[in-house]
Amino acid sequence: MQKHTLRLENKISELDKIRDALEEMAATWGLPPQVSMSVNLALEEAFTNIVNYAYDDDERHEIILHFKLQDNELHIAIRDDGRPYDPTVQDEPDIALPATERPIGGLGIFLIKKIMDEVKYERADNMNQLILKKHIVQ
Amino acid sequence: MIRRRSLAFRIITRVLAITTLLFVVTLLGYYHYTSRIVRESARANAIELATNLSGRIEQVLQPMEKLPEMLATTLEMGIFDMDSLHHILEAVVSNNPTVYGSAIAFEPDHFPQHGTHYMVYAHREGEGVRSMIIGGEDYNYFYMDWYQIPAILQKTYWSEPYFDEGAGNILMATYSVPFFTLRDGERRFSGIATVDLELEWLTEIVDEARIFDSGYAFLLSRNGVAVTHPDRTMIMNKSIFSNAEEWNAPVMREVGRDQIAGISSFREYNIPGRPKLWIYYRNLDSNQWAINVVFPDREMYASLRQINTLLIVFIFAGLLLLSIIVAGVVDRLAAPLTQFAGSARSIAEGKFDTKLPAIRTRDEMKELHDAFTHMQEELAQYVVNLKEATAAKEKIESELRIAREIQLAMLPHTFPPFPDLPQVDLYAMLKSAKEVGGDLYDFFVMDKDKFCFAIGEVSGKVVPASLFMAMTRTLLRTIADKEKSPARIMETLNRSLAFNNESNMFVTFFLGILDLRTGKLTYANAGHNPPLIIRKQNGQAEVFEPAKSIPLGLFEDFVYGEATREMQPGDKLFAYTDGVSEAENAAEELFGEDRMEEILLLCREERPRAVIERMERAIDEHVKEYPQSDDITMLTIAFNG
């Protein structure tokens, strides 16, 4: 079993750290390039969502990513202390509205769901926790 | 080559029989085992082919499954709003050559401003793609299968394949997927997205698949109707179930049921009146269509049969070679036997110095050679001995013959004996069984009116008997010179014979003296067969009474009696020995006294010589070729008065 933890600030520029960490894990854990790329995409969507929508203030917050590889399954938990938000349940999209007036983000969670094999949201200890799992086919 | 059938042929046939049996058993086992392997490998091939096909089909089908959700998402995220749905559908149709049309149909009153029905449909038209908004009373899609079934089941749904007339009779199937949107925080069924899939590409992919020489694959829909088939007339024709009925092939029905149940299997596929087939089938992952891979039994086993044919050819060639080698070996081993056979024949011809085949081996052949050598030596020695023995025997036999001649010469054998004695006519015969016999007869004139005759038989038929006989005859003549009565002659003869008779030989003897003037016959009988008189007067045979006295030579002092009988002119007396009455034929039947008497009566008018010759013929006819065992002696005297 392999483990890795990443502690990030709530800044979009932290995406680079996610990318670097994934590249390193891909090399040391032996993940296929396609997997690291798509997982990077899923994490970027999830992270961006949190940075953009989770906080009501402009304070500095910590977002923690736990990585675990066990039995060919990559397990990622993303924790933040923002306001309760379940990204797996979307707001009603009003498709009658003109496109420009509608919020962006649906595509992100759609991609996360398509890329990962399992997407689960939990709220505990005043923290949001998004759990992502992907089966690694070598 | 197989000259000596009995040896080389037998060895070869036995060796061949056993090796052939072994080969047959081995071949059968081998065939059983390898045919299982071949079947296993055919099964693996069929599975691989079907899996490969399935993979290629899924590659086309699976993206279709993602379409509705992707459509829903793009709708939800607002890139494509309700009014530009046709753009996305047109893109789907134009960018996917296998998609003939695509539709999004919403639930009733999803967009109240557009009325109850709202369905966007894009499809190919000529080279381009056309889209439209349809739905209403004229096209009430809510009740159509492609909408209603997935809507009720809340599950994706593949329609049965169909020919779309509007699209130019292209074989198509529609894939329908329900999609959902969130309203008031609730995930709610919102409509059905469809793609109409052309199936021509399926035909191409599936028809390309080949197994063995003529094995092929075809795709059956959920209802068992052919979606693809190398025989185009089968496509969208009767279902496997109706074909099962029509062709009386229950296996097809079972296969159809398996496919509905999603079971995959490899099995025999026998359709009456067609070559035996094998089939493997499995369902596609996306829908319940089943890939069927079919190939002839004959082709599956073709390679095996080829190998087996080759094997059999090799085995037969091997057996032939074996036969030749065995024949050669046996030939070489048995060659001396032929030479031995030749030698044996040569030895049999008397060439005891025949050269035997040279044997250099130290085996059974050498033993045979030694045995032959030994036999040669023994035979040579034996023949020498035999020659000596034969010479000795011949010498004895010739001496005996001479003795017999001398013996017989002692008996009177000139007939008629007394040409100057008209009162009697007489004939006698002695036919001896061996070189030296014991019978005797004699006759002579005693005085001028007395005619004496005798007949006798010495016991035993050996050389001493003949001596005894000769002695009897000589004594008789000597005694008859002095004694004139038959009893006296008998007694004197008896005394002489019994004296010093250590070998206890004896002689039966009949002696008669006929008075030629009166015809009175005085006689004595010492244990001899009684003679007969054939009376001229009544033509009857008169048998003398049986002898009351014992044969001569037994007791020195025995007193012999005599009797008389009158003979009338024309009467004939017939005296004989056992050899006549007991002449035996092959069936051990005796000639018999009755027969003898019969013959005598038949020729009662004949002269003595004719009577005896007639009797002799009758005996010959009775005895035929059977060897004579006893001396035959007959004496007939006719009294002429």
Place this chain on the structure above:
Amino acid sequence: MKHTTETRDDHMIVFLDGRLDTTQADAFEKAMTGLLDEGHTKIIFDCEKLNYISSSGLRIFLIMQKKMMGVAGKFTVCSLQPAIKEIFDMSGFTMIFNIQPDLEAALKEE
């Protein structure tokens, strides 16, 4: 992420280079809107050197597709790297884009 453009015959070819992520998406979207305003009817995105794409990037692809269809134009995507092709496949977007293996095939496509 940078991009260059090139006109070949009547095609406008856009070469994408680097990472098209959230931070880069806005600038690229503006550039593309400018391109559309010039009235091109045949646009090709050559993605040979595009090594990352986020949902913001995908959104730009979708908008390009929709707008080009709105003007009866043609939008083609070519030379996708395997990892990015997989994201297209996984999301189902492969079905709505005209995707070609290389630029040559994209230019031939009518």
